[in-house]
Amino acid sequence: MIASFRTLALLGFLACVLGMAFALYLEHFRGFEPCPMCIFQRVAMIGAGLVFLAAALHGPRGFGRWVYALLAATVSGIGAGIAARHVWLQSLPEDQVPACGPTLDYLMDMMPLTEVVRLVLEGDGNCAVIDAQWLGISLPGWTLIAFIGLALWALIAPVLARRPGW
Known part of the structure; x- marks a missing residue:
């Protein structure tokens, strides 16, 4: 049985909730301190989750499903880009890893947001550490x-949804 679009969107939301729950578990119970890029990935995960939740609550029909699908895919794509950059930093030889920088809190206090985003996406030595x-x-x-x-x-959700009008 193929599910309704609302159910499929709700499953996307639940996947994001599980991802965030796991990240918080690693931070608070296993002691893994998130680097600035990890925090940006969390923001993207929350953003994707909110789009999926809005789609589930709204339950659009026809073209509206594709609007939500493209929004969720875009936010997920941004998160994938940040995660890919993070993986790339971790793959660098030790002598090419950027120097460690200040914490995200310090950056937010001292610089404009656009500069903070640029610096975080460049990455630093903290982001190159492989904790687990x-x-x-x-x-x-x-x-x-x-x-x-x-x-x-x-x-895939708009395609899998049972009928265009449901």
């Missing part, structure tokens, strides 16, 4: 996989 791996893939690698899955789910 599973199956040989680092946490940002798994986040990249999750964002790709969310983007694909967003684009």
Whole structure:
């Protein structure tokens, strides 16, 4: 049985909630301190979750489904881009890793937002540290996989939805 668009959007939202719950578990119960790029990935995960939630609550028909799908896919794509940059930083040889920088809180206090975003996306030595791996893939690698899955789910949901009018 193929589900309704609302149900499919709700599943996308729940995937984002699980992703955020896991990130918070790692931070608060396992002691992994998120680097600035990790925080930006969390913002993208929350953004994708909010788009999926809005789609589930609204339950659009026809073209409206594609609007939500493209919004969720775009936010997930932005998250995937940040995660890919993070994975790239982690793959650099040790002598090419950028120097460690100040914390995100300090940057936000001292600089305009656009400059903070630019600096964080450049990355620093904190972002190149691999704290944990599973199956040989680092946490940002798994986040990249999750964002790709969310983007694909967003684009598949309007197609899988039972009938155009439901």
